[in-house]
Amino acid sequence: MAAILATMELQDILYSQGFGTRRVCAGLVQQGLVQVYAQGSDALPELCTQATAEFAATGLRFRVQGVEWAYHEKAYLMLNKPAATECSQKPSTHPSIYTLLPSPLRLRPQKAAVQGVQAVGRLDQDTTGLLLLTDDGKFIHRMSSPRHHVPKVYEVMLKHPVDERQVARLCAGVVLDDDPQPVRAAACEAVGATHLRLTLTEGKYHQVKRMVAAVGNRVEALHRSQIGGLRLPADLGAGQWRWLSAAELEQVQSTA
Secondary structure (H helix, E strand, O other), X not given: OOOOOOEEEHHHHHHHOOOOOHHHHHHHHHOOOEEEOOOOOOOOOEEOOOOOOEEEOOOOEEEEOOEEEEOOOOOEEEEEEOOOOEOOOOOOOOOEHHHHOOHHHHOOOXXXXXXXXXXXXXXXXXXXXXXXXXXXXXXXXXXXXXXXOOOEEEEEEEOOOOOHHHHHHXXXXXXXXXXXXXXXXXXXXXXXXXXXXXXXXXXXXXXHHHHHHHOOOOEEEEEEEEEOOEEOOOOOOOOOEEEOOHHHHHXXXXXX
């Protein structure tokens, strides 16, 4: 016997996805601004003007004011962070990465002290590349905790040519000015004359830049290309975001 999916009122579905208060969501429905796709059908969505109409939320697709949306109990996103953006809700100099997201993702109701989606860790304002965002507090903790040693791969463009001695020192460990304990790369390879691929399993303030400086070189550009088993897709342009698929979510947690 097929499992019976739990249903929710349409106004509550919209509320859970960040479209505003329940009153606002009810208003969107009543004003004829919401269309709902039939489950498992490729037919065009149908207008629904009854805010209390019930639908099976899992897998539900709908349109709000003409914009396609899909129900997600929890949000897991990837973003290709562009340069000159800050991973802060209250940026000081450059625009916030959160301005790159649609409003519903920023306004999703609070879950376990997480309001809307939050970045899983941060990248410096001039660092580009793969950034994860979610409203799942446990996921944020698991991916950010140094106990889990989630590997993160960085493409490092250097001012001076890299040599074997520098690669060896980065793998063996260097001492930074705020900690007597050496920090080391989990992996390090010279991809080109001034291109280093560095894998870290911990995150300290400006760690890549400081490690490279400790071996006598300088970072000119920094790009994160991979977290866990998840690589930044080549077709995701700078400033673009998308939902993680179930397979990608598994990839990113494979080493956590």
